[in-house]
Amino acid sequence: MSRLRGRLVLLVPVLSAALAVTGCSGGGGEGAEPAAAKPTFDGAQELRQAATAMAGLKSLGLTLSTEGEPAVPVRGGDLKLLRGGDADGTVTLEQSGQTVEMKIVATGETFYVKGATGGWQRYPKAIAAAMYDPSAVLDPQRGISALLQKATGVKAEATESVGGKESHRVRATLPRDAIGGLVPGLTTDVSGQIWVAKADHRLLKVRGEIPAAAQGGGKGSVVITFTEFDAPYKIKAPE
Structure with a gap:
């Protein structure tokens, strides 16, 4: 059980990243930006529209990357999520100074994990859900949509x-009591930036600053890019 907990804990920052950094970041856009004219859109309205647009999704594809040395083990990822909780993808982790790629599949009541060596390991999904439930991401009451509605500033x-x-790029803050149940270990409010598509109001990208850990961990940003919406994913158990 301790070995299983170790593997699942490493997945928490990956699967919850879409939640943790929706509305979070410390810096501006990529590189230096010229002075811009005063925006003509309403930031609060953008987030309300984004919350509605994301609440209706049945599936979501996303990629994850990091900048600097954020105090999270994940360094990259490519995931496909279904509203019901099934998930498929790969994540890149940093363990003891080494980069390790891990494959994950969640389907039905089973959670599969495959490390850099060895075959697939199979576990009851209920055990994984006790630490993190991937079905929360697209749940209108628990996931991205709900978090957007609780943004402040x-x-x-x-x-x-x-x-x-x-x-439209919007800056906002999510209070820790709004995301504490979704992002284990988060002890501070999370502030940053959200990019909302002008045409359909869906999230296109978020950049979030992860503060330095109390135990001396580094500091940096996590960037989430949403790549597909309502794609007809067919997630199956690995062979």
């Missing part, structure tokens, strides 16, 4: 392109 920043799509 909302401020419109700029209009810019993300992946070829025009978006």
